[in-house]
Amino acid sequence: MNNPARRQRPTIHDVARVAGVSRGTVSRVLNGGHHVSPAAAEAVNAAIRRTGYVVNRHARSLITGRSGSAAFLLTEPQERFFEDPNFNVLLRGCTQALAAHDIPLLLMIAGSRDEQRRIVRYVTAGHVDGVLLVSSHTGDPVAAQLARAGTPVVACGKPMDPRAGRLAHVAADDREGAREMVRHLLSAGRRRIATIAGPQDTPGGVDRLAGYREVLAEAGLPFEETLVETGDYGRAGGRACAERLLARHPDVDALFVASDLMARGALEALGDAGRSVPGDVAVGGFDDSSAALASAPALTTVRQPWDRISQEMVRVLLDRIAGEDTSAVILPTELVVRETA
Amino acid sequence: MNNPARRQRPTIHDVARVAGVSRGTVSRVLNGGHHVSPAAAEAVNAAIRRTGYVVNRHARSLITGRSGSAAFLLTEPQERFFEDPNFNVLLRGCTQALAAHDIPLLLMIAGSRDEQRRIVRYVTAGHVDGVLLVSSHTGDPVAAQLARAGTPVVACGKPMDPRAGRLAHVAADDREGAREMVRHLLSAGRRRIATIAGPQDTPGGVDRLAGYREVLAEAGLPFEETLVETGDYGRAGGRACAERLLARHPDVDALFVASDLMARGALEALGDAGRSVPGDVAVGGFDDSSAALASAPALTTVRQPWDRISQEMVRVLLDRIAGEDTSAVILPTELVVRETA
DNA sequence: CAGATTCATGTGAACGTGCACAGCCTGTAT
DNA sequence: ATACAGGCTGTGCACGTTCACATGAATCTG
Numbered sequence: 121m122n123n124p125a126r127r128q129r130p131t132i133h134d135v136a137r138v139a140g141v142s143r144g145t146v147s148r149v150l151n152g153g154h155h156v157s158p159a160a161a162e163a164v165n166a167a168i169r170r171t172g173y174v175v176n177r178h179a180r181s182l183i184t185g186r187s188g189s190a191a192f193l194l195t196e197p198q199e200r201f202f203e204d205p206n207f208n209v210l211l212r213g214c215t216q217a218l219a220a221h222d223i224p225l226l227l228m229i230a231g232s233r234d235e236q237r238r239i240v241r242y243v244t245a246g247h248v249d250g251v252l253l254v255s256s257h258t259g260d261p262v263a264a265q266l267a268r269a270g271t272p273v274v275a276c277g278k279p280m281d282p283r284a285g286r287l288a289h290v291a292a293d294d295r296e297g298a299r300e301m302v303r304h305l306l307s308a309g310r311r312r313i314a315t316i317a318g319p320q321d322t323p324g325g326v327d328r329l330a331g332y333r334e335v336l337a338e339a340g341l342p343f344e345e346t347l348v349e350t351g352d353y354g355r356a357g358g359r360a361c362a363e364r365l366l367a368r369h370p371d372v373d374a375l376f377v378a379s380d381l382m383a384r385g386a387l388e389a390l391g392d393a394g395r396s397v398p399g400d401v402a403v404g405g406f407d408d409s410s411a412a413l414a415s416a417p418a419l420t421t422v423r424q425p426w427d428r429i430s431q432e433m434v435r436v437l438l439d440r441i442a443g444e445d446t447s448a449v450i451l452p453t454e455l456v457v458r459e460t461a
Numbered sequence: 462m463n464n465p466a467r468r469q470r471p472t473i474h475d476v477a478r479v480a481g482v483s484r485g486t487v488s489r490v491l492n493g494g495h496h497v498s499p500a501a502a503e504a505v506n507a508a509i510r511r512t513g514y515v516v517n518r519h520a521r522s523l524i525t526g527r528s529g530s531a532a533f534l535l536t537e538p539q540e541r542f543f544e545d546p547n548f549n550v551l552l553r554g555c556t557q558a559l560a561a562h563d564i565p566l567l568l569m570i571a572g573s574r575d576e577q578r579r580i581v582r583y584v585t586a587g588h589v590d591g592v593l594l595v596s597s598h599t600g601d602p603v604a605a606q607l608a609r610a611g612t613p614v615v616a617c618g619k620p621m622d623p624r625a626g627r628l629a630h631v632a633a634d635d636r637e638g639a640r641e642m643v644r645h646l647l648s649a650g651r652r653r654i655a656t657i658a659g660p661q662d663t664p665g666g667v668d669r670l671a672g673y674r675e676v677l678a679e680a681g682l683p684f685e686e687t688l689v690e691t692g693d694y695g696r697a698g699g700r701a702c703a704e705r706l707l708a709r710h711p712d713v714d715a716l717f718v719a720s721d722l723m724a725r726g727a728l729e730a731l732g733d734a735g736r737s738v739p740g741d742v743a744v745g746g747f748d749d750s751s752a753a754l755a756s757a758p759a760l761t762t763v764r765q766p767w768d769r770i771s772q773e774m775v776r777v778l779l780d781r782i783a784g785e786d787t788s789a790v791i792l793p794t795e796l797v798v799r800e801t802a
Numbered sequence: 803c804a805g806a807t808t809c810a811t812g813t814g815a816a817c818g819t820g821c822a823c824a825g826c827c828t829g830t831a832t
Numbered sequence: 833a834t835a836c837a838g839g840c841t842g843t844g845c846a847c848g849t850t851c852a853c854a855t856g857a858a859t860c861t862g
Contacts, residue, residue: 129586132818132819133818141842142842142843143819143820143843144820145840147820148841150820155839155841157839157840157841160841174583175818175819176818176819177586177588178519178520178528178817178818179519179817179819179847180819181847182519182520182817182818182820183819183820183846183847184819184820185847187519189567202553203549205543205544207549209543211568212543216570219576222579224567224569224583225567226530226565226568227552227556228560229553229560235560242515242565244515245470245515245518246470247518247565472849483811484812484813484848485812485850486811486812488850488851489810489811492850496810496811497811501811516848517847517848517849519847519848520847520848520849520850521849522817522849523818523819523847523849524848524850525849525851526817
């Protein structure tokens with residue numbers, strides 16, 4: 121009766137008035153409920169329900185200096201990620217894991233130099249509490265700038281740059297995954313095992329190749345440079361690599377390929393060369409993106425636990441925001457045996 | 462020298478002091494620069510550069526009531542979208558189109574009832590200025606609640622619900638796309654053209670079937686119910702539908718399939734039945750998700766302009782936020798002729 | 803030239819919340 | 833009975849910005 125007709129959203133004042141307590145008490149109930157009598161807490165909660173009050177995050181952020189939100193930042197040539205179905209699993213997993221903590225996720229794509237600048241400014245201005253970073257690049261400049269500004273950052277995948285050793289990250293155990301696959305090939309009786317490695321400026325590429333070499337060595341097989349080709353993770357590249365390998369070593373009986381896309385290309389090359397899979401040549405891939413690339417024959421591959429990776433990324437990020445210093449989490453991969461090996 | 466060692470982020474006060482003007486003037490420069498003399502504006506800009514000032518959005522939002530951010534909301538059984546590579550194009554397009562306006566994008570996934578509630582509360586609390594909605598569902602309850610609360614919402618794809626006529630949306634012209642494809646089949650001399658339609662509770666499913674019927678009628682061909690099967694947009698469904706069609710009408714010479722996934726399934730069925738494509742039977746798909754599903758033979762299909770759709774969604778949303786009432790945008794599709802038709 | 807109009811600028815008051823501090827009450831030990 | 837401790841509660845202030853209003857100067861109008 122004292123107000124104009126227009127109705128505003130209820131504030132903490134309204135709740136306090138309805139509950140018959142002070143703003144401070146309402147605020148305490150909202151943030152953990154310590155030092156509040158049960159009776160007051162109940163009255164406040166009832167008032168919140170009755171008024172339909174919901175906290176104004178802007179006002180809260182203004183005073184606390186924290187935003188209550190996190191960013192999912194993509195700095196890589198984005199195409200590779202947006203084409204990878206596993207990327208979606210990661211993005212969705214992070215979104216939902218954060219949602220469970222009532223933290224909204226901002227999606228940011230740093231393509232151009234200009235976008236990078238804008239994003240760094242936005243983040244370092246404190247409009248985001250932390251950053252989940254996806255970048256397979258060596259020594260990402262954006263990551264460095266954010267880290268320098270003190271923003272909690274958790275990367276997906278092992279950073280290549282040794283200087284970035286302090287960058288928190290969550291990754292699958294590429295090396296052990298590769299080892300498991302090569303052991304699987306060995307146990308199936310294969311002895312001439314070639315590999316199509318990933319780019320050697322990505323940690324995944326390096327570690328998967330390392331795993332391959334180690335297991336061969338442990339099995340007492342000689343390592344031959346000529347059994348190694350290096351591709352670009354893409355389908356066409358995989359095909360070309362396989363063709364070169366076949367030309368050089370017609371006697372190969374197994375192929376460990378560092379990505380499913382390349383493995384698909386290799387399968388095409390093998391088909392063209394008249395080899396049967398897995399009869400003549402066994403093929404093992406990596407990534408388990410095959411679900412989307414599904415076509416016969418079903419690819420045996422190494423699955424990275426993307427759902428768990430996303431959960432751990434969020435956990436580590438929240439830890440870092442809270443001031444704890446969890447640094448690196450390495451998660452086990454899983455060998456998925458299908459038809460090709 | 463008057464401060465403790467700790468250095469704060471520069472505020473609008475600092476800029477004003479450095480520039481030798483008042484806060485109000487700085488604020489005016491920041492928001493459009495009207496009613497500011499060129500000299501003052503230049504001084505302010507110089508001060509901003511010197512101090513490294515960046516606006517505190519929380520403080521701004523607190524007073525303006527607007528957040529300067531938008532949400533990308535997914536309410537559908539999410540799997541279908543996350544598996545569709547076109548979805549990524551849409552998501553990326555929206556992110557970048559908004560970034561050009563310096564508006565960050567929040568990704569929200571409304572899976573459970575509980576998540577829906579949380580999201581509605583968050584959005585209606587004014588923490589987001591507008592919502593880009595992806596939902597092929599009939600009469601989405603979340604959309605209805607948001608619209609009722611007055612939040613600007615722009616949907617992707619035509620809403621099914623007639624009540625939702627007022628819901629702004631951007632969609633490809635499914636009907637015309639279907640018409641074009643069927644005309645293409647006719648012009649290649651096909652006369653027994655069957656169709657595998659999409660679910661008839663989705664607008665796309667309805668419109669694509671309507672386009673098919675119209676063109677047949679215009680060509681003077683009789684419409685036969687038995688030439689229509691209805692699938693679920695999925696691969697297995699497409700295969701089953703094709704098998705039933707072939708059993709019923711061994712003489713079909715063309716198949717218009719309402720999704721590429723179903724078309725892939727249909728190709729398998731045709732292969733099993735010993736029909737050559739496009740020799741015996743021409744196949745036309747829809748969606749152009751084939752890029753990711755690539756395998757021989759390359760699918761002739763109808764491409765929806767997802768990049769333009771995302772741009773238009775953002776444009777319409779910004780219009781709505783600004784108070785204008787752009788309601789619906791329909792964009793033309795593009796026939797992509799490859800090998801199967 | 804008086805009055806009206808426009809424009810550039812400064813000033814105070816919010817916006818809604820969390821936090822520090824002070825005061826209150828109750829119970830217990832001296 | 834008094835002092836003290838400790839938990840509960842209320843109050844003022846600050847956060848950084850925008851907006852409405854006031855002021856003074858400059859320009860226009862007849």
